[in-house]
Amino acid sequence: MTSTYWLTNVCLESGYRYDNGRIVGTETEICHILIENGKIAQIVSADTSLDSDLPKQDAKNLLLLPAFRDMHIHIDKTYYGGPWKACSPPVNIFTRLKEEETLLTRLLPTARERAEAMLGLLQKNGTTHVRTHCNIDPYIGLKNLEATLQAFETFSGKLSHEIVAFPQHGLLRSNVVEMAREALRMGATSMGGVDPASVDQDIEKSLNTIMDLAVEADADVDIHIHDPGHLGIFTFKRLAALTEEAGWQGRVTVSHALGLADVPVELQSEVAELFAQLGIAITSTVPINRATIPIPLLKQKGVSVSLGDDSITDHWSPFGQGDSLERAGRLAERFRWSDERSLSEALGFITGGKVPLSEEGVRVWPVVGDEASAVLVHAGCSAQAVARRAERQAVLYRGNIVSGSL
Numbered sequence: 001m002t003s004t005y006w007l008t009n010v011c012l013e014s015g016y017r018y019d020n021g022r023i024v025g026t027e028t029e030i031c032h033i034l035i036e037n038g039k040i041a042q043i044v045s046a047d048t049s050l051d052s053d054l055p056k057q058d059a060k061n062l063l064l065l066p067a068f069r070d071m072h073i074h075i076d077k078t079y080y081g082g083p084w085k086a087c088s089p090p091v092n093i094f095t096r097l098k099e100e101e102t103l104l105t106r107l108l109p110t111a112r113e114r115a116e117a118m119l120g121l122l123q124k125n126g127t128t129h130v131r132t133h134c135n136i137d138p139y140i141g142l143k144n145l146e147a148t149l150q151a152f153e154t155f156s157g158k159l160s161h162e163i164v165a166f167p168q169h170g171l172l173r174s175n176v177v178e179m180a181r182e183a184l185r186m187g188a189t190s191m192g193g194v195d196p197a198s199v200d201q202d203i204e205k206s207l208n209t210i211m212d213l214a215v216e217a218d219a220d221v222d223i224h225i226h227d228p229g230h231l232g233i234f235t236f237k238r239l240a241a242l243t244e245e246a247g248w249q250g251r252v253t254v255s256h257a258l259g260l261a262d263v264p265v266e267l268q269s270e271v272a273e274l275f276a277q278l279g280i281a282i283t284s285t286v287p288i289n290r291a292t293i294p295i296p297l298l299k300q301k302g303v304s305v306s307l308g309d310d311s312i313t314d315h316w317s318p319f320g321q322g323d324s325l326e327r328a329g330r331l332a333e334r335f336r337w338s339d340e341r342s343l344s345e346a347l348g349f350i351t352g353g354k355v356p357l358s359e360e361g362v363r364v365w366p367v368v369g370d371e372a373s374a375v376l377v378h379a380g381c382s383a384q385a386v387a388r389r390a391e392r393q394a395v396l397y398r399g400n401i402v403s404g405s406l
Contacts, residue, residue, distance in 0.1 A: 003399065005055040007033045009046055011063040013381055016340065016361035023340045026357070026381035030061055035372045038398035043368060057406050059376055062393055065347065065385060066354035066365055067128040067373035068324035072255050072283040072308025073118075074166075075132045075151065076144040079313045081117030082110065086318045093199065093226070097169050099315050104140045111147035118312060119155050121322040124404070126375040128159045128397045129352075131283075131308070133166035133192055133222070133255075136183050138174050149187050158402040164222045166192035170199040172206055177213070184217035190253075193223040197231050203238055211242045214251075222253040222283075232259020233267060240274050250279035255308075257282050260298075261291035268294050272301035285310045286331045295349075296335055307331065307349045324350040328386050343383035356382055372399040376406070 010031050017025035032050060034042035050056070079085050090096065107114070122130060135144045145163070152161050165183035167176050171193055184191060191214040196206035207223075214221045221243075225235055236254065243252045254275075260268055272294075275282070281304040284293055298305050307327045312320030332338070332346040341359075348355045358364045366374070379390035394404035 003038070004034075004036045004041075005057060005399075006050055006052065007035055008050070008056050008058050009061050010059040010376075011061050011380075012043075012363065012366070013063075013356040014363055016357065023361075025340060026344065026383060028063070028381060033064075033366070033372075035399040038372055038400075040366050040368055040370045040372050043366065057401075059406060062376040063379045063381065063385065063390075064366070065126075065356070065375045065377055065382055066351040067375055067395065067397065068126040068350045069129040069131075069306065069352050070122055070127045070308050070322075070324050070350075071131045071253075071306040072285065072310055073122070073130060073132050073322075074134075074311060074314070075115040075118040075130070076111055076134045076148050077104075077107070077311070077314050077316075078114050078118055079315075080121065080322075081114045084313075085315075087315055093195075096316055100135075100137070100168065101139055103315055104135065104137065104144070108140055108143055108147070111144055112150045115148055115151035116154050118322065119151060119159070121312075122309075122324075123155070123159055123395060123402060124392070125321075125323040125325065126377075126392050126395055127322075127324055128373045128395065128402070129161065130159060131162040131164065131190075131222070133164040133224075134183075134188065135168050136165050136176050136179050137167065137169050138176060138179075141179060142183055142186065145183050145186060145188065157400075158397055162190060162220075163188045164190040164192040166194070166224075168194060170194060170206075171209055172200040172202060177209060180213055181217070184213065184219050188219070190214070190220040190222045191217070192221075195225060195227050196223075196235055197227050203235055207235070207238055207242055211246050211248065214248065215246050220251045220253070221248065222255055224255045226256050226258050228259050229262040230259070232257070233263055233271060235259070236271050237274070240278055240280060243278050243280060252278070253281040253283055255283045257284070257293055258287075258290070260293040265294070265297070268297055269301065272298050272303050276302035279304070281306065283308050286327060286334055288330070288334070292334055295331065304353070305349060306352070323389070325385065325392075326389050329389050332386055338387075340381075340383045343386045344381070346386050347382045373397050376404075
């Protein structure tokens with residue numbers, strides 16, 4: 001496709017419909033959008049006659065949504081694209097780590113192929129930005145990182161990405177500090193970690209080492225913290241203190257943060273306010289096999305919360321669809337967000353905060369100057385798309401159709 005063209009007959013949300021002061025629906029209008037060099041250059045009503053020789057792509061009145069972002073996934077460890085295999089019964093995290101000692105070596109020859117299959121699945125479902133965690137371990141070293149970098153090269157120009165150097169077996173426990181340092185030199189963009197208490201068994205040394213590596217490489221931080229209750233809360237507070245000490249505000253993410261689900265609301269609020277103050281983000285998979293972290297409270301307090309798929313059919317879990325819209329729908333179901341506005345706003349958890357309408361019902365996306373990364377779906381509004389997990393027709397990345405067709 002040429003870099004400049006008109007995307008015609010696009011359905012855009014224009015406002016909320018009210019009845020006695022209550023939102024009862026979403027108003028839409030059909031528009032033509034000029035896409036130029038990967039950005040939205042002009043938006044006009046479909047009533048406007050286009051006196052232009054530029055190419056045209058007819059969206060056939062499909063709804064346009066912001067492109068999705070999967071902010072927590074492991075594309076380097078998956079059975080996807082290969083034979084079906086269910087999980088062995090779990091005992092604890094250490095039994096899974098024991099499995100990896102031999103499993104990672106067996107999967108390595110097809111690591112790039114499976115990662116590419118996963119990226120294709122994510123893209124087909126509307127995702128154009130992926131943050132993946134990539135194993136850094138003593139069994140295959142940096143080989144999974146090499147395969148992951150190759151997979152992203154295959155998708156160059158089709159999606160954007162971040163890579164977290166992830167010491168799955170513990171940064172200290174598996175003695176991979178130097179390996180992590182090399183991973184950050186090779187192209188990993190964030191320094192990861194896992195359970196400084198229960199896996200590394202030294203909260204202070206683990207967190208300090210993670211932060212030191214991140215600061216040295218000018219990298220972000222994204223730490224898996226599954227530890228429950230007050231153990232998790234203590235770890236969050238120590239991480240917050242180190243974030244402030246390093247001046248790493250806005251550059252730290254806690255993945256899962258499961259301990260927040262186990263403590264009283266007063267303590268949840270305290271941590272949420274601390275995270276909001278320091279710009280510490282949280283990613284969640286919206287688990288349904290345990291208590292869910294208080295995402296509505298976190299949002300209310302100003303914490304940036306995003307969603308991710310985590311595992312997709314691997315030795316950790318046989319589940320997962322690679323579908324961010326399904327994950328947003330699960331979030332809405334979990335917290336009983338069944339009204340029009342709540343469903344619409346749930347979309348923001350998978351788009352980096354972008355939603356078509358503001359709280360007041362004013363269109364805030366798309367606007368001229370926005371990157372033309374979007375999804376065309378079979379739905380009448382974003383609330384319906386979230387609730388019904390709308391069928392995706394085409395995915396645009398920086399103006400180009402990278403999946404589906406019109």
